[in-house]
Amino acid sequence: MSQQLNDFSDELTRLLPAGALLLSAEARRPYECDGLTGYRELPAMVALPQTFEQVREILRLCQQYQVPLVARGAGTGLSGGATPHSEGVLLSMARFSRIIEINPRARTARVQPGVRNLAISEAVAEHGLYYAPDPSSQIACTIGGNVAENAGGVHCLKYGLTVHNVIAAQVVLMGGDVINVGGTALDTPGYDLLATMIGSEGMLGVVTEVTVRLLPLPDAAKVLLAAFDTVESAAAAVAQVIAAGIIPAGLEMMDNPAIVAAEDFVQAGYPKDAAAILLCELDGTIAEVEADIQKVSGLLCESGARTVEVARDEAERVRFWSGRKNAFPAIGRISPDYYCIDGTIPRKAVAKVLAGIEQLSAQSGLRVANVFHAGDGNLHPLILYDASKPGEFARTEALGGQILDLCVQAGGTITGEHGVGLEKINQMCVQFTDQELDQFHALKAVFDPDGLLNPGKAVPTLARCAEFNAMHVHGGELAHPQIPRL
Amino acid sequence: MDSFVESLQARIITAGESGTCLNIVGGNSKHFYGGVPHGEPLAMDVHQGIVSYEPTELVVTARTGTPLVELEQVLAESRQMLPFEPPAFGAGATIGGTIACGFSGPARPYRGAVRDFILGVSCVSGRGEYLRFGGQVIKNVAGYDVSRLMVGAMGTLGVMTEVSLKVLPLPVIERTLVFDCSGNDALVKMNDLGGRPLPVSGTAWHGGRLRVRLSGSEMAVESAALSLGGDLDIAGASFWQALKEHRLDFFGGSDPLWRLSITPPAQLPDLPGEFLVEWGGALFWVRGDDPQALVALARAQGGSLTRFRGSERSASFQSSGDTEAALNRGLKKAFDPTGILNRDRMFAGS
Numbered sequence: 100m101s102q103q104l105n106d107f108s109d110e111l112t113r114l115l116p117a118g119a120l121l122l123s124a125e126a127r128r129p130y131e132c133d134g135l136t137g138y139r140e141l142p143a144m145v146a147l148p149q150t151f152e153q154v155r156e157i158l159r160l161c162q163q164y165q166v167p168l169v170a171r172g173a174g175t176g177l178s179g180g181a182t183p184h185s186e187g188v189l190l191s192m193a194r195f196s197r198i199i200e201i202n203p204r205a206r207t208a209r210v211q212p213g214v215r216n217l218a219i220s221e222a223v224a225e226h227g228l229y230y231a232p233d234p235s236s237q238i239a240c241t242i243g244g245n246v247a248e249n250a251g252g253v254h255c256l257k258y259g260l261t262v263h264n265v266i267a268a269q270v271v272l273m274g275g276d277v278i279n280v281g282g283t284a285l286d287t288p289g290y291d292l293l294a295t296m297i298g299s300e301g302m303l304g305v306v307t308e309v310t311v312r313l314l315p316l317p318d319a320a321k322v323l324l325a326a327f328d329t330v331e332s333a334a335a336a337v338a339q340v341i342a343a344g345i346i347p348a349g350l351e352m353m354d355n356p357a358i359v360a361a362e363d364f365v366q367a368g369y370p371k372d373a374a375a376i377l378l379c380e381l382d383g384t385i386a387e388v389e390a391d392i393q394k395v396s397g398l399l400c401e402s403g404a405r406t407v408e409v410a411r412d413e414a415e416r417v418r419f420w421s422g423r424k425n426a427f428p429a430i431g432r433i434s435p436d437y438y439c440i441d442g443t444i445p446r447k448a449v450a451k452v453l454a455g456i457e458q459l460s461a462q463s464g465l466r467v468a469n470v471f472h473a474g475d476g477n478l479h480p481l482i483l484y485d486a487s488k489p490g491e492f493a494r495t496e497a498l499g500g501q502i503l504d505l506c507v508q509a510g511g512t513i514t515g516e517h518g519v520g521l522e523k524i525n526q527m528c529v530q531f532t533d534q535e536l537d538q539f540h541a542l543k544a545v546f547d548p549d550g551l552l553n554p555g556k557a558v559p560t561l562a563r564c565a566e567f568n569a570m571h572v573h574g575g576e577l578a579h580p581q582i583p584r585l
Numbered sequence: 586m587d588s589f590v591e592s593l594q595a596r597i598i599t600a601g602e603s604g605t606c607l608n609i610v611g612g613n614s615k616h617f618y619g620g621v622p623h624g625e626p627l628a629m630d631v632h633q634g635i636v637s638y639e640p641t642e643l644v645v646t647a648r649t650g651t652p653l654v655e656l657e658q659v660l661a662e663s664r665q666m667l668p669f670e671p672p673a674f675g676a677g678a679t680i681g682g683t684i685a686c687g688f689s690g691p692a693r694p695y696r697g698a699v700r701d702f703i704l705g706v707s708c709v710s711g712r713g714e715y716l717r718f719g720g721q722v723i724k725n726v727a728g729y730d731v732s733r734l735m736v737g738a739m740g741t742l743g744v745m746t747e748v749s750l751k752v753l754p755l756p757v758i759e760r761t762l763v764f765d766c767s768g769n770d771a772l773v774k775m776n777d778l779g780g781r782p783l784p785v786s787g788t789a790w791h792g793g794r795l796r797v798r799l800s801g802s803e804m805a806v807e808s809a810a811l812s813l814g815g816d817l818d819i820a821g822a823s824f825w826q827a828l829k830e831h832r833l834d835f836f837g838g839s840d841p842l843w844r845l846s847i848t849p850p851a852q853l854p855d856l857p858g859e860f861l862v863e864w865g866g867a868l869f870w871v872r873g874d875d876p877q878a879l880v881a882l883a884r885a886q887g888g889s890l891t892r893f894r895g896s897e898r899s900a901s902f903q904s905s906g907d908t909e910a911a912l913n914r915g916l917k918k919a920f921d922p923t924g925i926l927n928r929d930r931m932f933a934g935s
């Protein structure tokens with residue numbers, strides 16, 4: 100540790116209670132990666148503050164000693180956003196796990212950032228309310244991490260992403276200044292700093308309090324399971340439903356490898372010989388849901404669904420969803436490792452992009468299973484690989500990069516909900532021009548002029564892009580495939 | 586890139602070099618709002634046209650000079666709409682001005698605001714650089730959310746040239762119910778409605794009458810109407826249109842109009858002038874000459890007060906605190922270093 104870092108660590112030792120500053124290698128080890136386990140780095144130290152004042156003071160000291168800081172929620176992020184900095188402090192917000200206030204009349208809840216996503220819905224259920232964004236990781240991920248990544252879930256087609264459901268936040272800036280953004284009124288004058296903060300990947304400030312909007316639980320929710328013989332017909336069916344003026348609460352698709360893995364794992368009742376399945380959830384009043392179920396069943400049949408089943412009761416509804424919600428661990432059972440991609444494309448390009456992915460998968464010799472939020476075109480191809488085989492992670496990453504290029508070419512984006520983090524930083528050079536990246540850097544500098552918050556993440560330097568673009572040939576072919584890229 | 590954008594870039598670069606302020610004008614329908622516009626007019630209404638629209642994608646991309654009415658008409662032909670129900674405040678209103686002002690109509694609490702439906706923005710910054718943020722897909726977290734930052738920024742961060750918006754299906758039917766009740770009863774009822782899974786798309790109270798708009802599928806609307814009671818307002822559609830466009834009698838005359846956006850109160854606050862409540866109790870329109878009482882009220886109810894029309898318009902918007910003010914200034918500088926775009930329109934002096 101440098102002298103500077105030593106002095107900083109002494110300050111933190113004085114500031115924090117016993118056990119709230121981790122310095123030994125074995126204590127720091129659990130924090131070396133987030134959900135993207137291919138990237139690991141031991142932080143110089145881990146701080147686990149308990150009070151708002153401690154957080155402020157830590158950020159003040161970071162500025163004073165010029166020490167980088169990486170915030171962390173539950174560490175379920177899939178883009179390496181919470182990967183530590185070797186010369187910096189990892190700030191775990193895990194101890195901020197209190198629900199501060201539930202206001203059933205205003206239908207809002209004010210919570211600390213370390214509160215788990217699902218814990219909010221559980222706490223407000225007695226008032227007939229819930230918090231809508233439901234990432235598959237909702238039992239573990241925190242609302243602070245959700246804000247940082249603008250997390251989505253299977254219900255965001257109808258109910259929106261984190262940005263649509265978080266109404267206010269308290270944020271500590273690097274240096275210790277505090278801002279309150281958004282509010283409980285429906286709008287606030289001035290620039291929309293709340294929107295800027297959401298999805299900013301821990302680069303602009305540390306979120307210390309979040310106010311969420313709660314929705315009334317629908318009277319009824321029903322789910323349909325439709326099986327298709329081709330991916331094309333499943334994709335066309337999605338467009339048909341939307342064209343009919345119906346916005347389902349959730350509209351999810353899985354391809355055959357994902358269906359098989361999920362069915363073997365949780366016995367959700369999926370037909371293992373189908374090329375694709377769609378799960379379509381409709382909610383609203385009882386009468387409305389009945390009418391919509393009839394209509395959507397008809398549309399799905401017309402679009403070539405082989406079978407359409409309506410979950411008969413709540414137990415079956417939960418079972419239909421369980422396959423989708425457990426798709427990632429299901430893949431985890433059939434492959435030593437998997438790598439989750441997060442591109443978004445216009446819905447009309449789904450069949451074409453899936454065909455492209457299949458081709459790339461065959462070329463690379465790595466299997467791919469596809470799970471995705473079909474309603475909003477957010478793909479999650481899961482690349483199956485074995486990290487213990489030399490070079491296989493590098494090949495996996497290269498394939499992931501090619502898939503993201505395909506998404507950008509189709510008019511889409513490199514990340515729908517997992518963020519750029521460390522993982523997709525090179526693809527940022529494909530999606531944005533130098534001038535656009537420069538504008539991002541200028542925005543970052545307004546909040547964090549010394550660049551101490553989460554350095555090296557989310558927005559690449561122009562030098563990095565110049566290097567990357569020199570190596571990178573559009574259309575998926577790498578210029579020097581023999582050179583390992585880590 | 587088209588020649589309009591290139592000439593726009595050239596114009597902005599020249600203006601930056603000479604320190605000439607530019608006054609971005611769409612349809613000039615909202616010139617009354619914010620700080621007094623000044624500088625050389627920069628006409629955007631020549632930059633018209635829908636760039637792409639595929640109803641099954643629920644996304645439309647349009648040049649910012651496209652008239653709002655035209656865009657809404659094209660969407661309506663495919664039975665779709667801008668969910669935030671923007672007021673036009675004049676025949677010439679453009680989609681660019683609509684996004685820049687960030688106004689949403691009566692459906693705001695129920696369907697969302699402008700910022701909830703913006704997907705992407707192309708713009709020319711104060712440096713004259715052509716930049717594109719967001720995109721045409723519904724989910725996108727690559728890079729900071731500059732598109733949302735542009736909403737309500739009054740053109741002070743960049744001249745938007747194209748916007749992509751998420752659209753939604755038009756409701757199959759709409760019904761307006763009217764109830765005779767006191768303001769306090771109306772607040773209670775509005776709050777109660779918001780807490781139930783009903784197809785409510787608008788609420789407004791004025792002069793002893795509460796109106797509730799229901800929109801959606803026939804089944805949902807009819808069954809909600811039955812359970813809520815009240816009287817059917819057969820002129821409902823024109824009421825909401827007149828409310829949105831400020832053409833109700835309440836909005837007439839020359840008294841200053843104040844916009845009080847607050848956390849919905851449990852009881853009617855003591856207001857110094859005639860008023861109208863909408864947005865489930867979260868938005869009060871107040872007439873009168875005495876903003877002092879309103880300022881205090883805004884503060885007490887966690888909200889803000891904006892001069893909308895009439896009265897003194899020197900200071901346009903206030904930041905909520907010193908740190909926020911520094912960030913607002915910093916952002917302006919990051920996008921428009923020489924401060925030439927719609928100067929003073931948002932914050933005095935920048």
Ligand SMILES: Cc1cc2nc3c(=O)[nH]c(=O)nc-3n(C[C@H](O)[C@H](O)[C@H](O)COP(=O)(O)OP(=O)(O)OC[C@H]3O[C@@H](n4cnc5c(N)ncnc54)[C@H](O)[C@@H]3O)c2cc1C
Pocket residue numbers: 133134169170171172173174175176177179180181192212233234235236239240241242243244245246247248249250251252253300301302304305306307427428516517553
């Ligand atoms: C099995 C699985 C399924 C998933 N499914 C989904 C899904 O359906 N939808 C989806 O969107 N995501 C999904 N994810 C990704 C992940 O769960 C989300 O990105 C989540 O929002 C991360 O929350 P976290 O608390 O784990 O944050 P972390 O991983 O700890 O951190 C994520 C980022 O947030 C920053 N951060 C954390 N807390 C704060 C704070 N208080 N202030 C400032 N910055 C902070 C970190 O610095 C980092 O950049 C999934 C992940 C897994 C492992």
